Amino acid sequence: MEGQEEKYVLVCPVCNSREVYPVTDVASIDGAFQTFYHCNHCGFTSQFFVEMEEKEASKLEVKEVDLEKLKGKIIPVVSTNNRVIGWTFKTQNKKVVSTAFNLAKLIGLMLLLFLALGLLSIFLRLYV
Ligand SMILES: [Zn+2]
Numbered sequence: 251m252e253g254q255e256e257k258y259v260l261v262c263p264v265c266n267s268r269e270v271y272p273v274t275d276v277a278s279i280d281g282a283f284q285t286f287y288h289c290n291h292c293g294f295t296s297q298f299f300v301e302m303e304e305k306e307a308s309k310l311e312v313k314e315v316d317l318e319k320l321k322g323k324i325i326p327v328v329s330t331n332n333r334v335i336g337w338t339f340k341t342q343n344k345k346v347v348s349t350a351f352n353l354a355k356l357i358g359l360m361l362l363l364f365l366a367l368g369l370l371s372i373f374l375r376l377y378v
Pocket of ligand 1: 294
């Protein structure tokens with residue numbers, strides 16, 4: 251160890267570019283405002299970017315992406331003021347929706363658990 255902290259950077263999983271910037275005005279399917287990342291090199295926009303050590307990332311070769319070849323597999327990403335700011339894979343939007351759905355289910359279960367614990371503690375205080 252040289253006492254130097256490793257620097258981590260976001261890398262575009264499609265083209266390996268490190269020109270990745272956060273975008274906060276994506277109109278997502280479930281209506282929630284979420285932070286997405288946008289690749290300035292190929293336009294890929296997603297919540298799922300790869301984080302890696304800057305040293306490793308700089309070794310990657312940046313690829314040119316042919317969007318014509320990806321036609322049918324990708325959809326445009328639209329900002330809240332209806333501007334197309336990039337593109338993403340069709341399947342990834344399904345993932346975004348299902349993650350939000352699972353999270354809502356998880357929060358519901360947690361609330362039920364808290365309610366049950368609360369009732370249990372009241373019961374114990376009354377009868378023990
Ligand atoms: Zn890219």
